[in-house]
Amino acid sequence: MTATAATAATAPPAPTRVAVVGGGQNCEHEVSLASAVAVADALDPASYDVVRLTIGPDGAWRVGDRALPLGEAVAVLQSCAAVLPVVHGPRGEDGTLAALCELAGVAYVGSGVAAGALAMDKWATKLVAQALGIATAPAVLLTAAGAATYAWTHPVVVKPVAAGSSHGVSMVREAAQLPDALEAALALDDRVLVEDVVIGREVDVAVLGTADGGRLVPPALEVVVDGWFDHEAKYGGGADFRIPAPLEDVERKALEEAALAVYDALGCAGVARVDFFVTPDGPVLNEVNTMPGFTAQSQVPKMFAAAGLSYAELLDRLVRDVLPR
Ligand SMILES: Nc1ncnc2c1ncn2[C@@H]1O[C@H](COP(=O)(O)OP(=O)(O)O)[C@@H](O)[C@H]1O
Ligand SMILES: [Mg+2]
Structure with missing residues (x-):
């Protein structure tokens, strides 16, 4: 040789x-x-x-x-x-x-084009979830033209249909707060959602679709915030992540099944983070993120780390799964 x-x-x-x-x-x-x-x-x-x-x-x-x-x-x-x-x-x-x-x-x-677009649209996501029998917060959809006709009767959450990191999301506890909340949401999107307030613990479930059609679901994560999960709580270090989220078996199963069903119905690929409220009546879907926060300290990498897949391994797996064979 x-x-x-x-x-x-x-x-x-x-x-x-x-x-x-x-x-x-x-x-x-x-x-x-x-x-x-x-x-x-x-x-x-x-x-x-x-x-x-x-x-x-x-x-x-x-x-x-x-x-x-x-x-x-x-x-x-x-x-x-x-x-x-x-x-x-x-x-x-x-x-x-x-x-x-x-x-x-x-x-x-x-995720591909359709899944990304559907998941980015919180209204479309609700419709898909409803078709699957997964609860979401009751909501009305408003545009700037219709906003003036909305009659406030009870506390609501106002949010842009498509935004993120809590930008433009406000809790409206009294009618006088409504105009500012609508203005903040409409500054980011032409359409806004006015949702009933869900009382429940916030639990995120990650789903990873693998090239062979498999699905990996690492332990769920509970976001514990003192107050409102706003931009400051998300990035100012005020949120505490608990992994695995303390859940009854039946709650965990219901969350995982709902997360998988919505991931598949939207047609997601790679990793998605499916966010829920856990209420005494079962899981209520909040939103689906097809490109969730992805620093090593973000929810998804932490959930996979708890399942034994390091940050670098998770990234390597995501890339290898899409490389042409
Ligand atoms: N209907 C709701 N009831 C109670 N809290 C809500 C509701 N909608 C949103 N929130 C709170 O606001 C935060 C941000 O809202 P979300 O819809 O997740 O927007 P973003 O896409 O910006 O993360 C949530 O994590 C939750 O704490
Ligand atoms: Mg969110």
Whole structure:
């Protein structure tokens, strides 16, 4: 055996080139940047050659510090074996980035166009959940035109149909608070939901669909907040995550079944976080996140860590599952 042949036989395979896209054009821009940096840093350099792309609040793409016209950004995506679209919210998680990858013919991690769009739309998600017999908070859908006709009768939660990180979400305990709440929600979306207040514990369930059609559900997580799970509680360190969420067996089963049913009905792929309220009458679905917060400290990575899958292993699995075989 020649020296060259020996080297070739033992040389590790070249790292797989993957793109991590962060940022985005919505109120969750900063949260997405944090998720994307954490994801890019956690991908093992022995296995992955990571290209870090960002989308600015103005929609401009960059690779590192270099501005990229969209056409060049697409060419960079096409130079990769897979894309990790770590952009939360509208023009990212709502299927837009999935659509770009589909048109560019490049594999990507996570849900496709339809699932992303449906899950981003809290009204559409409710309709799907109702069809499955899964409870959601009773709600009315309002637009700016209809908002003036809404008659407040009891405490409600007002929220944009499509937003995230609690932006534009307010509790309205008295009629006088309604106009400001509607204005805050309508600033982020043309449609808002006015929901009944659900009294219950907040429990998140992660679902990971695997390439062979399997489903992994790690232990559920309870979000314990002193007060309201607003933006400050989410990112100011005021929320306490309990894993596994203390649940009766029957509650845990009901949550897992509901999470799996809604994941499959929406047609999700990769990982999704399905958020519930646990009430004495059973689980009430709040929302589905197809690109949930993804730093190592975020709910989903913590739930998988509790199941024995480290952050780096979870990412590796997500990427390997979409690589062309
Ligand atoms: N109908 C509701 N009843 C009680 N609390 C709610 C309701 N809707 C939302 N919340 C609270 O507001 C938080 C943010 O609302 P959510 O719909 O999850 O928006 P986002 O997509 O911004 O996370 C929830 O985590 C929960 O604490
Ligand atoms: Mg939420």
